[in-house]
Amino acid sequence: MTIALTDVTKIYQMGDTTVHALAGVTLSINEGEFVAIIGPSGSGKSTLMNILGCLDWPTSGSYRLAGQEVASMNDDQLALARNKRIGFVFQNFNLLPRMSSLQNVALPLVYAGVSKQERQKRAAAALASVGLGERMEHRPNELSGGQRQRVAIARALVGDPAIIIADEPTGNLDTKSSIEIMDIFCHLNGQGRMVILVTHEPDIADYARRVIHVRDGLILNDEVKQGVTGCSGKVS
Amino acid sequence: MFWESVLIAFEGLRANKLRSALTMLGIIIGVGAVVSLVSLGMGVQQKVQKSIASLGSNLIVVMPGASKAAGVAHSAAGSNITLTNQDAKAIAKEISGVAHVVPSVSGTFQVIAGGQNWNTSVQGTTTEILYIRDYKVGSGTFFTNSDDESRARVAVIGQTVATNLFSGSDPIGQTIRIGKAPFRVIGVLESKGQSSMGQDQDDIILVPITTAQDRLIGQTYVNNINIQAESEQVLDKVQEDITSLLRTRHHLAAKADDDFTVRNLTAIMETMKESTSALTLFLGGVAAISLLVGGIGIMNIMLVSVTERTREIGIRKALGATFRNILLQFLIEAIVVSVTGGLIGILLGVGGSYAISKVASMETVVSSAAIIGAFGVSVFIGLFFGIYPARKAALLDPIDALRYE
Numbered sequence: 001m002t003i004a005l006t007d008v009t010k011i012y013q014m015g016d017t018t019v020h021a022l023a024g025v026t027l028s029i030n031e032g033e034f035v036a037i038i039g040p041s042g043s044g045k046s047t048l049m050n051i052l053g054c055l056d057w058p059t060s061g062s063y064r065l066a067g068q069e070v071a072s073m074n075d076d077q078l079a080l081a082r083n084k085r086i087g088f089v090f091q092n093f094n095l096l097p098r099m100s101s102l103q104n105v106a107l108p109l110v111y112a113g114v115s116k117q118e119r120q121k122r123a124a125a126a127l128a129s130v131g132l133g134e135r136m137e138h139r140p141n142e143l144s145g146g147q148r149q150r151v152a153i154a155r156a157l158v159g160d161p162a163i164i165i166a167d168e169p170t171g172n173l174d175t176k177s178s179i180e181i182m183d184i185f186c187h188l189n190g191q192g193r194m195v196i197l198v199t200h201e202p203d204i205a206d207y208a209r210r211v212i213h214v215r216d217g218l219i220l221n222d223e224v225k226q227g228v229t230g231c232s233g234k235v236s
Numbered sequence: 237m238f239w240e241s242v243l244i245a246f247e248g249l250r251a252n253k254l255r256s257a258l259t260m261l262g263i264i265i266g267v268g269a270v271v272s273l274v275s276l277g278m279g280v281q282q283k284v285q286k287s288i289a290s291l292g293s294n295l296i297v298v299m300p301g302a303s304k305a306a307g308v309a310h311s312a313a314g315s316n317i318t319l320t321n322q323d324a325k326a327i328a329k330e331i332s333g334v335a336h337v338v339p340s341v342s343g344t345f346q347v348i349a350g351g352q353n354w355n356t357s358v359q360g361t362t363t364e365i366l367y368i369r370d371y372k373v374g375s376g377t378f379f380t381n382s383d384d385e386s387r388a389r390v391a392v393i394g395q396t397v398a399t400n401l402f403s404g405s406d407p408i409g410q411t412i413r414i415g416k417a418p419f420r421v422i423g424v425l426e427s428k429g430q431s432s433m434g435q436d437q438d439d440i441i442l443v444p445i446t447t448a449q450d451r452l453i454g455q456t457y458v459n460n461i462n463i464q465a466e467s468e469q470v471l472d473k474v475q476e477d478i479t480s481l482l483r484t485r486h487h488l489a490a491k492a493d494d495d496f497t498v499r500n501l502t503a504i505m506e507t508m509k510e511s512t513s514a515l516t517l518f519l520g521g522v523a524a525i526s527l528l529v530g531g532i533g534i535m536n537i538m539l540v541s542v543t544e545r546t547r548e549i550g551i552r553k554a555l556g557a558t559f560r561n562i563l564l565q566f567l568i569e570a571i572v573v574s575v576t577g578g579l580i581g582i583l584l585g586v587g588g589s590y591a592i593s594k595v596a597s598m599e600t601v602v603s604s605a606a607i608i609g610a611f612g613v614s615v616f617i618g619l620f621f622g623i624y625p626a627r628k629a630a631l632l633d634p635i636d637a638l639r640y641e
């Protein structure tokens with residue numbers, strides 16, 4: 001499954017001023033790639049991620065997800081893409097506060113029409129895979145920041161998506177938690193999933209084999225590192 | 237997926253118990269009011285129907301005195317002595333379509349039996365009263381036509397009279413004094429209870445009419461003549477025939493007013509019946525307004541709830557919830573509130589109308605139509621007032637919802 005953007009713009013009209021959050025981005029990402037997107041604040045990273053995650057729509061340009069033009073998809077098809085193809089990880093976790101970890105993780109499966117028993121099984125497995133097998137009944141406010149983000153990642157991967165999109169997943173975490181989270185992303189990438197993540201920190205970007213620099217809504221630089229880099233160089 | 241949405245909706249409601257309960261209260265009060273007020277109205281209606289039935293059907297009453305336009309008999313001086321037993325006999329003999337003719341006189345007397353005395357209404361009438369009023373003889377017998385002809389001093393007494401004069405012992409065969417004249421009790425009427433006007437219908441003594449005229453009241457005229465027509469179809473004709481017969485018998489000139497009043501009781505009661513169903517409708521309508529207010533309450537709370545949970549909606553959408561998933565979630569929440577409120581309201585309404593009948597001693601009729609109707613309306617209200625907020629929620633863009641602070 002590949003992703004292809006062509007001349008994508010996102011323009012916000014704020015009264016008299018026009019903000020070009022994306023000013024014409026052309027980009028394609030192949031199956032199984034690990035991509036980091038870096039750039040200064042306000043450069044359009046989140047805007048780009050939201051569009052890639054089918055949460056937002058370009059003002060103009062084309063976005064093809066696995067060969068299909070996203071602009072031509074209807075509401076149900078978009079919901080299906082968000083449910084089955086893409087796992088989205090937010091900087092602020094976005095867990096439902098009144099639900100246990102298990103219920104939060106199982107939520108995408110509810111909308112996928114999976115039976116309750118199967119949901120519990122798969123959600124428990126996903127939680128175990130991020131090292132939270134012991135915290136299934138905890139609610140988000142009973143977990144640390146790093147644990148919350150791991151619940152959110154478990155939720156993103158429970159539907160077995162081909163693409164994981166993470167907008168500053170370690171932005172709210174300390175170094176130790178960040179390393180744990182990045183190990184999980186490496187593991188997911190190792191399973192053949194495409195991982196795209198936004199970060200401010202060069203340390204985090206080092207996990208990715210391909211790094212895209214964004215500034216003022218444009219791609220400044222798109223480099224693929226050679227040699228022993230990315231996860232293989234980091235994971236102990 | 238449907239049941240998932242129901243479960244999600246229930247969880248949403250459980251998370252906000254107090255608010256859900258308060259929202260429900262509007263519907264509870266609305267449905268409860270509809271059920272209890274309609275049952276109250278129907279109780280009044282039933283009471284009227286019962287008294288129509290107790291009057292007997294196709295009844296015409298002739299009273300002395302001219303009637304005013306409004307139909308109220310007004311007795312000018314001396315004019316209340318115009319009707320006689322002979323008038324009654326003539327009606328029975330000469331007018332076709334008449335089933336029964338019952339003249340009667342009445343007066344209030346002190347009645348004494350043994351050491352007890354009691355003031356009651358004594359009515360002189362004929363055997364045929366048994367056909368046109370639903371008097372039934374509980375024990376003993378009723379007087380006959382020959383009792384009437386022989387001016388026999390026999391009496392049939394009501395339950396209240398029996399209790400007050402004989403306090404438990406069998407009155408049959410006993411002698412009572414009505415005014416100064418001694419009468420033998422030959423029968424006791426079955427209890428009829430209170431009339432629709434609140435009168436005790438058992439506080440009465442029936443005696444043959446000629447006996448009453450000669451030995452009690454000392455008059456030859458009668459207070460009224462009750463006539464039962466053979467069928468509803470001949471009712472108007474009989475009424476007209478009676479009028480012209482009596483005019484002839486009373487030698488009234490063509491231009492002179494009637495010196496009597498002929499009234500069709502059935503028609504009067506029908507009018508009363510209509511006005512009581514109007515009352516039921518009015519009570520139901522007032523209650524329905526409170527149901528509407530309850531519905532608006534649901535909409536209000538749902539709108540607040542959608543705004544408050546915008547982020548939740550965004551998260552759900554980001555995870556793959558469709559327009560229908562979100563719509564269903566909020567719609568079901570609204571319906572659960574209204575249906576639960578409706579069910580509680582029905583219980584409360586039924587209990588309330590039971591309480592009204594006990595405490596206020598008013599008759600109430602809990603109708604299944606009102607219950608089903610109120611329930612149906614509460615489901616509809618949930619749908620109607622839930623759909624706008626639910627649609628609003630379902631139409632949210634995921635990114636806008638996620639960004640909502």
Ligand SMILES: Nc1ncnc2c1ncn2[C@@H]1O[C@H](COP(=O)(O)OP(=O)(O)OP(=O)(O)O)[C@@H](O)[C@H]1O
Pocket residue numbers: 012013014019020021039040041042043044045046047048
């Ligand atoms: N809903 C919006 N309305 C108006 N302008 C917006 C909106 N969302 C983003 N922008 C603008 O678009 C530009 C890009 O924003 P974006 O969130 O993509 O930046 P970013 O690279 O993610 O920044 P950060 O690193 O701080 O998260 C910014 O100038 C921002 O003000």
Ligand SMILES: [Mg+2]
Pocket residue numbers: 045046047167
């Ligand atoms: Mg951002």
